[in-house]
Amino acid sequence: MVEKKEYPLGGVIPKGGTAHDYSTGGWRKLRPVVDLDKCTSCLICWVMCPDSAVVTEEGKMAGFDLEHCKGCGICAAECPDKVKAIKMVEEAE
Amino acid sequence: MAITATKGQTGLTGNSAVAYAMKQINPDVCAAYPITPSTQIVEDFSGYVADGEVTTELITVESEHSAMSACIGAAAAGARVMTATSSQGLALMWEMLYIASGMRLPIVLANVNRALSSPINIHCDHSDSMGARDSGWVQLYSETVQEAYDNVFMAVRIAEHKDVLLPAMVCLDGFITSHAIENISLIEDQEVRQFIGSYNAKASLLDTDKAPTFGAMTLPDTYIEFKRQQSEAMTRAKGAAIEVMKDFGKRFGREYGLFETYRLEDAEAAIVVLNSAAGTTKVAVDALRKEGKKVGLLRPRLFRPFPWQEIAGALKGCKAITVLDRADSMNAFGGPVFSEVRSALYDLDPRPRVMNRIYGLGGRDYKVKDAVEVFNEALKAAETGRVETLVKYITL
Numbered sequence: 001m002v003e004k005k006e007y008p009l010g011g012v013i014p015k016g017g018t019a020h021d022y023s024t025g026g027w028r029k030l031r032p033v034v035d036l037d038k039c040t041s042c043l044i045c046w047v048m049c050p051d052s053a054v055v056t057e058e059g060k061m062a063g064f065d066l067e068h069c070k071g072c073g074i075c076a077a078e079c080p081d082k083v084k085a086i087k088m089v090e091e092a093e
Numbered sequence: 094m095a096i097t098a099t100k101g102q103t104g105l106t107g108n109s110a111v112a113y114a115m116k117q118i119n120p121d122v123c124a125a126y127p128i129t130p131s132t133q134i135v136e137d138f139s140g141y142v143a144d145g146e147v148t149t150e151l152i153t154v155e156s157e158h159s160a161m162s163a164c165i166g167a168a169a170a171g172a173r174v175m176t177a178t179s180s181q182g183l184a185l186m187w188e189m190l191y192i193a194s195g196m197r198l199p200i201v202l203a204n205v206n207r208a209l210s211s212p213i214n215i216h217c218d219h220s221d222s223m224g225a226r227d228s229g230w231v232q233l234y235s236e237t238v239q240e241a242y243d244n245v246f247m248a249v250r251i252a253e254h255k256d257v258l259l260p261a262m263v264c265l266d267g268f269i270t271s272h273a274i275e276n277i278s279l280i281e282d283q284e285v286r287q288f289i290g291s292y293n294a295k296a297s298l299l300d301t302d303k304a305p306t307f308g309a310m311t312l313p314d315t316y317i318e319f320k321r322q323q324s325e326a327m328t329r330a331k332g333a334a335i336e337v338m339k340d341f342g343k344r345f346g347r348e349y350g351l352f353e354t355y356r357l358e359d360a361e362a363a364i365v366v367l368n369s370a371a372g373t374t375k376v377a378v379d380a381l382r383k384e385g386k387k388v389g390l391l392r393p394r395l396f397r398p399f400p401w402q403e404i405a406g407a408l409k410g411c412k413a414i415t416v417l418d419r420a421d422s423m424n425a426f427g428g429p430v431f432s433e434v435r436s437a438l439y440d441l442d443p444r445p446r447v448m449n450r451i452y453g454l455g456g457r458d459y460k461v462k463d464a465v466e467v468f469n470e471a472l473k474a475a476e477t478g479r480v481e482t483l484v485k486y487i488t489l
Contacts, residue, residue: 007315007318007319008296009197009258009295009296009322010195010196010197010198010307010319011195011196011307011308011309011311011319012196012295012296012305012306012307012309013305013306013307014296014303014305015303015304015305016303016304016305016306017304018306
């Protein structure tokens with residue numbers, strides 16, 4: 001059991017940026033998979049991702065932060081029709 | 094409105110006195126929506142704002158839900174916040190009342206007691222604040238204009254007390270107290286400032302360096318711990334209230350306690366009643382005492398937290414007690430004050446007879462003859478040890 005004193009008064013989280021420490025990847029049912037050969041790094045997925053879970057390296061698409069990706073599929077839907085580099089696959093598979 | 098006092102005395106209505114107390118406190122923010130019978134509090138106070146007599150940011154909102162929401166936002170930003178309402182206004186604040194207390198924001202609200210609809214009614218009963226009794230707010234009740242005025246300052250101190258940090262509500266009877274002019278003693282502005290001190294919030298939404306989060310989600314792994322924390326703060330609020338009332342008495346000469354007793358020491362029968370009806374009851378006590386009947390009164394002032402041990406201690410000598418409720422819990426078992434007082438007395442040995450009478454709903458007059466009737470019935474129960482009717486409506 002955690003001691004009471006560790007609970008901040010009124011549920012205030014005393015500092016910012018703590019969402020990063022909380023893993024939400026476990027909520028995911030569908031996992032995004034990117035085909036980097038097809039991907040043009042237009043980064044529309046990076047703009048649209050509500051969980052900031054698209055990882056980039058030197059301005060190019062590099063994959064996903066699966067600790068925080070909830071599998072909503074917005075990236076796959078927003079990937080331009082001519083490209084369609086992202087597929088959502090069942091986590092169960 | 095300019096208020097002039099002669100030798101510190103002035104005639105004020107309950108509403109004007111509360112507004113004047115708010116002016117003296119000069120809170121950082123007041124978000125309010127006027128409603129009968131508390132309208133004049135907000136009206137007078139907005140005059141003080143317009144005239145530059147306070148530096149308060151007055152937020153005029155479109156509803157009481159928004160009023161309390163704005164109070165919560167401002168309090169989370171670290172402001173000292175006050176508001177006022179009545180009846181449906183308090184009802185519309187409902188979900189936000191719990192959020193204010195759960196977030197441990199020491200907002201002070203003046204509630205001018207008025208009946209809840211339906212049927213619609215603008216006059217006094219306690220169904221509004223009694224409905225909010227479990228919302229985690231400290232509740233202080235006031236018999237007179239003077240007491241309502243004094244309670245506002247004490248509420249600020251209790252709410253902001255380091256051991257408490259809970260919102261507090263000052264209740265006074267609609268029209269009976271809110272609109273009656275009484276001669277009261279005012280406290281000097283300087284003395285008010287010294288008594289309430291300054292408020293330094295532990296965390297502020299505006300602190301961009303730390304960027305704290307307010308109102309975060311808690312799941313089954315933490316929610317109950319926060320509720321226990323809140324409950325313990327409410328338990329400590331009793332001690333804080335005693336400390337604050339003592340300091341108030343020392344500074345200003347008006348002594349207040351958790352409750353008031355009147356000729357209770359050797360009483361065989363007693364009435365327990367809140368707010369203005371206690372004044373009427375005291376007249377009946379004096380009349381019956383002249384006839385040699387041993388009757389007395391207990392008037393709770395601090396209802397949340399409920400000082401049950403002290404109340405039981407004060408009533409332990411009585412053989413019969415009638416609790417008067419100006420609200421019905423609609424549980425087919427009487428009013429809220431009755432349930433709690435009766436529960437507080439359960440461990441007494443011998444256990445007094447305890448009855449409940451629901452009176453004065455929707456502003457129905459409660460007269461000295463009503464109090465005398467209640468006392469006579471209680472005296473009969475004290476003599477026979479039998480209660481004929483546990484719960485019933487009077488003043489019908």
